[in-house]
Amino acid sequence: MGYKVVVAGATGNVGREMLNILAEREFPIDEIAALASRKSLGTEISFGDKTVKTKDLETFDFTGWDIALFAVGSDATKIYAPKAAAAGCVVIDNSSLYRYDPAVPLIVPEVNADAIAGYTNKMIIANPNCSTAQMVVALKPLHDRARIKRVVVSTYQSVSGAGKEGIDELWDQTKGLYVPG
Ligand SMILES: NC(=O)c1ccc[n+]([C@@H]2O[C@H](COP(=O)([O-])OP(=O)(O)OC[C@H]3O[C@@H](n4cnc5c(N)ncnc54)[C@H](OP(=O)(O)O)[C@@H]3O)[C@@H](O)[C@H]2O)c1
Structure with missing residues (x-):
């Protein structure tokens, strides 16, 4: 069984690369959602040998989705990451917003994978800059x-x-x- 995965910021540099890597590594995915701003609604984005149509982050319902990879910048993350988390979807955020939040684990898997257990505090995991x-x-x-x-x-x-x-x-x-x- 796979996961239901959201990529928020799917039309951006980071989001597109996330989709490429998820496909390349054959991450176990049952369903994928590509989200961006309203102006990108319906834009077709590559996901492996398929394409997915972009949906609007503002109106997306995260209920029933397992993981949301966020790459939308801090301002949009501030609004939408708590919404996703409140719906029970684990957010993995690429922006700087939560990096200094003591309740949010800041994870580099090769270094401190154990700390990931703290994700339950806010349903959010941060990562450092590249x-x-x-x-x-x-x-x-x-x-x-x-x-x-x-x-x-x-x-x-x-x-x-x-x-x-x-x-x-x-x-x-x-x-x-x-x-x-
Ligand atoms: N952790 C790391 O190593 C790392 C490395 C690089 C970047 N980042 C972070 O990743 C994030 C994205 O960077 P990027 O280089 O991919 O930027 P980008 O190319 O400018 O793409 C931004 C993406 O966010 C979407 N977006 C922006 N504001 C939005 C809003 N209000 N509502 C919905 N969607 C919105 C854009 O959608 P539209 O196309 O529809 O506008 C686009 O998909 C930034 O926070 C950046 O700091 C992290």
Whole structure:
């Protein structure tokens, strides 16, 4: 038996990739829902060798859904993640909204999978940003051996970190430089 899985932010960079990875890894899914804003209603999104039609996050009923992967930014997460959680659907949030909430486990599976049990507090699980998630996977075994006290980090974020608007802006600027007129 599989799960009923929601991807909120399915038209975005992160949401599309989530759908790709769920399909690629053959995550046990009985039913999938792709959600975005009203303006994307009906947009067809790839899920493995199928396509799914995007639904409106604002009016979606999370009752009976098992897991919702959220990639909609903090503002929309603030409104809709508690709704999903109240309907009994476990939210796994990619935004920064819940990262410092002591009642919400902040999980990197390779590092602190045990802490996931705390999801029952709010039915929400947070994850750190992308540079932190990959860094702590490398730091964990060092920490286990030698107790790391402090880490000094500089990150150089890619434009794609600003979402599809950021990528479009870079594309327009690049065209502006190299394409006459
Ligand atoms: N944890 C990590 O490693 C990591 C890495 C990168 C990004 N993120 C986070 O993931 C989130 C998404 O990033 P992204 O790069 O995918 O952004 P994006 O490309 O701009 O996509 C945003 C998605 O959210 C939807 N959305 C935005 N506001 C909405 C609203 N009010 N109601 C319904 N849907 C709404 C958009 O739908 P429309 O297309 O209909 O507008 C779109 O599907 C952000 O919170 C970002 O900080 C996390």
